[in-house]
Amino acid sequence: METKHCFHCGLDVIKKDEIIFDGKSFCCNGCKTVYEIFSLNGLTDYYAFESNPGATPLDINGRYDFLDNGDIVKRLLEFEEAGTAIASLYIPHIHCSSCIWILENLNRLNVNIRNSQVNFHEKKVRIVYNPDDISLKQIVELLCKIGYEPYISLENYEATKKKVDRDLIYKLGVAFFCFGNVMLLSFPEYFEVEEYWLDNYRGFFRWLIFALSLPSFFYAASGYYISAWKSLRSRMLNIDVPIALGLVVMFIRSTVDIVFDLGQGFFDSLTGLVFFMLLGKLFQQKTYNFLSFERDFKSYFPIAVTKILPGGAEVSVPVYDIVQGDRLLIRNQELIPVDGILISKNTAIDYSFVTGEEALIEKQSGDKLFAGGRQMKEVIEMEVLSSVSQSYLTQLWSNDVFTKKDAKNYKTLTDTISRYFTPILLLIAIVSFSVWVFIDVTTAFNVFTAVLIVACPCALALSAPFTLGNVLRIMGNRKLYLKNATVIEQMAKIDTIVFDKTGTITTNKKSEIYFEGEEPDHKQSAFIKSLLRASNHPLSRRLYDYLPQTNLLPVEDFREITGQGIEGVINGFFIRIGSAAFVGDDTEVSSQTLVYISINRNCIGRYVFTNSYRNGLSALFHQLKGKYSLKVLSGDNEGEREALSNLLPVNTQLIFNQKPEQKLQFIENLQKQGHNVMMIGDGLNDAGALAQSNVGVAISENVNVFSPACDGILDASQFTKISYFMKLSKNTIKTIKMSFTLSLLYNVVGLSFAVTGKLLPLTAAIIMPLSTITIISFVTIMSNYYAKRH
Amino acid sequence: MSVIYLLISISIVVAISFFIAFVKAVKSGQYDDDYTPSVRMLFDDELTKNQSKNDNSN
Numbered sequence: 001m002e003t004k005h006c007f008h009c010g011l012d013v014i015k016k017d018e019i020i021f022d023g024k025s026f027c028c029n030g031c032k033t034v035y036e037i038f039s040l041n042g043l044t045d046y047y048a049f050e051s052n053p054g055a056t057p058l059d060i061n062g063r064y065d066f067l068d069n070g071d072i073v074k075r076l077l078e079f080e081e082a083g084t085a086i087a088s089l090y091i092p093h094i095h096c097s098s099c100i101w102i103l104e105n106l107n108r109l110n111v112n113i114r115n116s117q118v119n120f121h122e123k124k125v126r127i128v129y130n131p132d133d134i135s136l137k138q139i140v141e142l143l144c145k146i147g148y149e150p151y152i153s154l155e156n157y158e159a160t161k162k163k164v165d166r167d168l169i170y171k172l173g174v175a176f177f178c179f180g181n182v183m184l185l186s187f188p189e190y191f192e193v194e195e196y197w198l199d200n201y202r203g204f205f206r207w208l209i210f211a212l213s214l215p216s217f218f219y220a221a222s223g224y225y226i227s228a229w230k231s232l233r234s235r236m237l238n239i240d241v242p243i244a245l246g247l248v249v250m251f252i253r254s255t256v257d258i259v260f261d262l263g264q265g266f267f268d269s270l271t272g273l274v275f276f277m278l279l280g281k282l283f284q285q286k287t288y289n290f291l292s293f294e295r296d297f298k299s300y301f302p303i304a305v306t307k308i309l310p311g312g313a314e315v316s317v318p319v320y321d322i323v324q325g326d327r328l329l330i331r332n333q334e335l336i337p338v339d340g341i342l343i344s345k346n347t348a349i350d351y352s353f354v355t356g357e358e359a360l361i362e363k364q365s366g367d368k369l370f371a372g373g374r375q376m377k378e379v380i381e382m383e384v385l386s387s388v389s390q391s392y393l394t395q396l397w398s399n400d401v402f403t404k405k406d407a408k409n410y411k412t413l414t415d416t417i418s419r420y421f422t423p424i425l426l427l428i429a430i431v432s433f434s435v436w437v438f439i440d441v442t443t444a445f446n447v448f449t450a451v452l453i454v455a456c457p458c459a460l461a462l463s464a465p466f467t468l469g470n471v472l473r474i475m476g477n478r479k480l481y482l483k484n485a486t487v488i489e490q491m492a493k494i495d496t497i498v499f500d501k502t503g504t505i506t507t508n509k510k511s512e513i514y515f516e517g518e519e520p521d522h523k524q525s526a527f528i529k530s531l532l533r534a535s536n537h538p539l540s541r542r543l544y545d546y547l548p549q550t551n552l553l554p555v556e557d558f559r560e561i562t563g564q565g566i567e568g569v570i571n572g573f574f575i576r577i578g579s580a581a582f583v584g585d586d587t588e589v590s591s592q593t594l595v596y597i598s599i600n601r602n603c604i605g606r607y608v609f610t611n612s613y614r615n616g617l618s619a620l621f622h623q624l625k626g627k628y629s630l631k632v633l634s635g636d637n638e639g640e641r642e643a644l645s646n647l648l649p650v651n652t653q654l655i656f657n658q659k660p661e662q663k664l665q666f667i668e669n670l671q672k673q674g675h676n677v678m679m680i681g682d683g684l685n686d687a688g689a690l691a692q693s694n695v696g697v698a699i700s701e702n703v704n705v706f707s708p709a710c711d712g713i714l715d716a717s718q719f720t721k722i723s724y725f726m727k728l729s730k731n732t733i734k735t736i737k738m739s740f741t742l743s744l745l746y747n748v749v750g751l752s753f754a755v756t757g758k759l760l761p762l763t764a765a766i767i768m769p770l771s772t773i774t775i776i777s778f779v780t781i782m783s784n785y786y787a788k789r790h
Numbered sequence: 791m792s793v794i795y796l797l798i799s800i801s802i803v804v805a806i807s808f809f810i811a812f813v814k815a816v817k818s819g820q821y822d823d824d825y826t827p828s829v830r831m832l833f834d835d836e837l838t839k840n841q842s843k844n845d846n847s848n
């Protein structure tokens with residue numbers, strides 16, 4: 001059977017529901033409406049760039065009423081002044097060039113929008129409008145109407161205007177400018193030919209070089225002095241100490257040289273050094289704009305909630321303004337932002353967001369509701385027990401790990417080496433000075449400075465940034481996105497890997513489904529499939545995908561009873577699909593997810609959903625087992641212990657029934673025993689453990705949707721490659737160590753010139769770029785080789 | 791006054807003007823988003839192509 005795809009959103013079109021408009025077929029009215037809006041405004045080019053680029057607009061009834069509240073709007077705006085306002089909205093659906101085009105042509109849909117600009121990587125649209133003509137609410141509603149619903153969360157409410165940090169680029173620009181000009185001007189001196197005009201203008205050239213090196217020395221390199229000073233104060237010798245020392249000595253010696261007309265100085269090497277080192281810094285700084293590694297509950301929580309005033313009126317108030325005793329109105333699918341007591345008769349809450357378990361929990365009037373649950377039934381009323389910051393879920397974030405994280409100082413490999421490097425360097429300088437001082441005092445000073453100049457660990461300082469930066473990109477290409485380069489070094493040190501179960505080693509996508517009872521025949525399964533089509537419940541969707549393709553039949557009297565099931569009449573048969581109680585079967589306690597089917601009030605059996613494990617899980621664990629101690633943590637009950645222990649290597653530790661705090665403590669205990677722990681998890685329930693672990697990696701089916709705060713995000717399709725990434729991180733460290741040896745060799749060569757008092761500016765000018773280039777090419781080749789080898 | 795002073799001053803002035811242009815470009819945010827502009831510049835072409843196609847059919 002040929003299935004048509006919706007012209008707007010690309011979903012399959014069901015024959016019965018097909019809407020033909022303007023010669024195109026649409027899957028639903030929503031999609032057709034969007035097309036209508038676009039064609040009325042002459043924007044059908046939207047469909048020319050990319051086929052089926054759209055999204056079905058969702059019902060927004062009242063969801064953005066909070067944008068009537070001036071305070072909230074003010075916080076969301078980037079800029080506001082009489083007649084002009086700028087709003088930056090995050091729109092998750094942005095994914096192709098059509099999206100960019102339509103969002104940048106918003107002013108053709110509504111003339112009051114002055115202009116709009118998309119940042120594709122950040123999935124943001126920046127809209128400039130006149131608040132007197134159009135309100136933010138109208139803009140948001142317009143976006144929703146065309147299927148581009150912005151995501152507004154509590155995070156936006158607090159967000160301080162992020163300042164773009166372009167410091168490094170400016171510094172790099174200055175450094176390059178100085179380097180290039182100084183290099184050109186020092187060229188004549190390299191050849192030292194006794195020419196008339198050269199002798200004549202030597203002073204002019206030298207002072208010009210001096211002037212040009214000033215911005216490089218004082219501005220571009222300023223970060224190194226600050227970092228060196230800080231590390232000296234905390235009594236740690238990091239790599240910036242010998243660098244800063246080298247730079248300062250180089251500058252002073254060169255200045256003295258040209259003031260007393262002793263030589264041309266080392267300004268060319270100085271500026272070159274600063275430029276190359278800044279380049280290394282830039283290279284290491286690979287950021288993934290579309291990912292965020294710092295998320296906490298705020299990016300999930302709504303920004304405002306409906307409060308019921310004593311008189312019965314409903315108003316939207318910011319979540320932070322809720323106090324104990326307030327009455328709140330929570331609609332279907334809304335998140336409960338604070339702990340409270342249910343006032344309405346009953347409801348069902350989905351806590352999967354907090355616990356990772358996908359099961360609805362029934363609540364009766366008077367029961368306590370915890371923040372973070374999603375309300376799955378009709379509108380409820382609740383009374384607030386505690387404010388947002390004191391709720392159960394949010395208290396997890398007041399745990400020390402979330403604040404400690406920033407201060408956590410990790411000592412990198414470079415820093416460890418420089419702890420020995422700096423004292424040795426000073427020792428060599430002093431010894432050679434004291435030897436030469438008996439022979440010739442002037443040479444002694446020259447030698448002393450030359451040692452510090454030539455040993456300035458430029459190549460040493462560059463090896464780590466270039467290797468790590470390169471590997472960061474390699475991993476990014478293979479869909480492991482790391483927060484920064486240090487994470488690679490930490491990965492290499494891991495000895496224990498802890499996996500979360502639900503969502504991490506199991507996948508929700510491909511649950512195994514089988515039927516218990518009288519297997520439905522072809523006709524019956526067509527009934528079930530047709531009925532399921534109308535429901536949006538996750539289980540319905542999964543069962544729908546599982547059932548074989550059939551001709552879909554029209555459903556009459558369809559009803560969805562939230563939290564229980566769906567029912568409808570097809571060809572005169574009354575079909576019910578849902579929980580045991582709903583269908584009329586005896587309730588049976590089971591660890592599995594069950595969906596019961598009844599036809600004409602006669603239960604024919606049930607579908608069993610088993611959690612299915614990711615492909616290659618067993619192989620991955622067996623690859624890892626020799627090198628790492630492996631553990632599986634789960635928030636679920638022990639139902640699957642047996643299945644798991646059959647699948648995984650024998651010494652894998654399985655721990656069940658773990659609450660989020662317990663997971664965190666588990667990791668902490670391991671660390672106290674001296675282990676370096678890597679946590680691989682997915683949900684918010686792992687957030688504490690991810691933050692506590694040395695390396696926290698979040699698994700994500702779609703890296704564009706939200707994942708908790710972590711050090712790295714791994715695309716779920718690459719799950720089996722974890723052992724490859726671990727190996728790569730170890731080889732990276734090996735590469736860095738090799739290049740350290742190489743750069744130390746250069747230092748020895750340079751030092752031998754320096755100690756014997758023969759260091760000419762020309763030698764320095766050759767050794768410096770030569771060592772830099774060899775080191776950079778060496779680490780690039782080596783890390784690419786290791787990346788390809790597996 | 792030798793011509794060398796003049797030549798070098800000119801070259802430095804040229805270099806400085808390029809440097810200022812660079813700083814201005816960074817400041818205006820040109821380096822913040824390195825993807826969207828590359829897509830955006832293709833839009834106008836697509837549009838005119840479509841329009842000319844329509845013109846032909848009329």
